Amino acid sequence: MQSRKTVSALAAVLLLWGTATAPPANGGGPACRPAELFATDNTADGLELFERQAVATIAPTGVMVTGSTLVDGVFWSNELQQISYERSREFHLCVVDEPTLHTAAEELHRRFNQEVVLTFDYLPRHAPEADAILITVPDIDIARFHDAFASDSAAHHRLLGGSVTTVDHTLILIAGNGDLDVARRLVEKAGGDWTAATFAYGRREFVN
Numbered sequence: 001m002q003s004r005k006t007v008s009a010l011a012a013v014l015l016l017w018g019t020a021t022a023p024p025a026n027g028g029g030p031a032c033r034p035a036e037l038f039a040t041d042n043t044a045d046g047l048e049l050f051e052r053q054a055v056a057t058i059a060p061t062g063v064m065v066t067g068s069t070l071v072d073g074v075f076w077s078n079e080l081q082q083i084s085y086e087r088s089r090e091f092h093l094c095v096v097d098e099p100t101l102h103t104a105a106e107e108l109h110r111r112f113n114q115e116v117v118l119t120f121d122y123l124p125r126h127a128p129e130a131d132a133i134l135i136t137v138p139d140i141d142i143a144r145f146h147d148a149f150a151s152d153s154a155a156h157h158r159l160l161g162g163s164v165t166t167v168d169h170t171l172i173l174i175a176g177n178g179d180l181d182v183a184r185r186l187v188e189k190a191g192g193d194w195t196a197a198t199f200a201y202g203r204r205e206f207v208n
Contacts, residue, residue, distance in 0.1 A: 032094035040088035063104040064094040073163035076156040105207035125201040132204035140171035148189035
């Protein structure tokens with residue numbers, strides 16, 4: 001049976017709603033807004049080939065890829081009931097609406113046999129659909145984060161994981177609106193400074 005690959009959570013370049021203006025999705029079409037999508041193909045390299053293949057897979061859905069970030073992540077697999085380490089890419093997107101973002105995630109899920117593809121759609125803080133917070137914390141060591149996450153069973157099921165950018169060691173978490181207490185505890189266990197955290201608001205989806 002073909003093994004299913006998993007997606008790590010998470011890395012981000014914060015594009016706070018209202019602080020950046022996204023270009024039109026195509027020519028004079030409707031304006032698009034920033035979003036994030038997290039996926040992987042394997043854990044062995046910098047995922048350069050995967051990046052090109054993923055961009056080619058996403059393009060026909062009408063979603064624009066504006067860049068990507070390489071991250072090292074720790075992820076809880078509900079399917080395997082264990083923690084896994086994953087090198088992944090966070091794709092920075094420009095999307096017209098949430099259904100289009102969902103379609104892009106479904107296409108990656110199918111092509112690369114992902115267990116989960118995580119998306120985050122930036123929204124105003126008080127938008128009715130905003131159910132999650134994207135949290136970034138500087139100067140986090142991936143090994144220390146792994147140990148903190150491994151020892152926190154609540155984080156396994158409520159956060160599912162987190163990622164650290166390979167270049168500047170920024171921790172990325174996407175937490176539900178009611179899970180900030182879990183996120184803060186995890187950050188502090190990993191040696192992070194919660195007062196240095198930055199936040200963006202939006203809607204998350206686990207596509208599987």
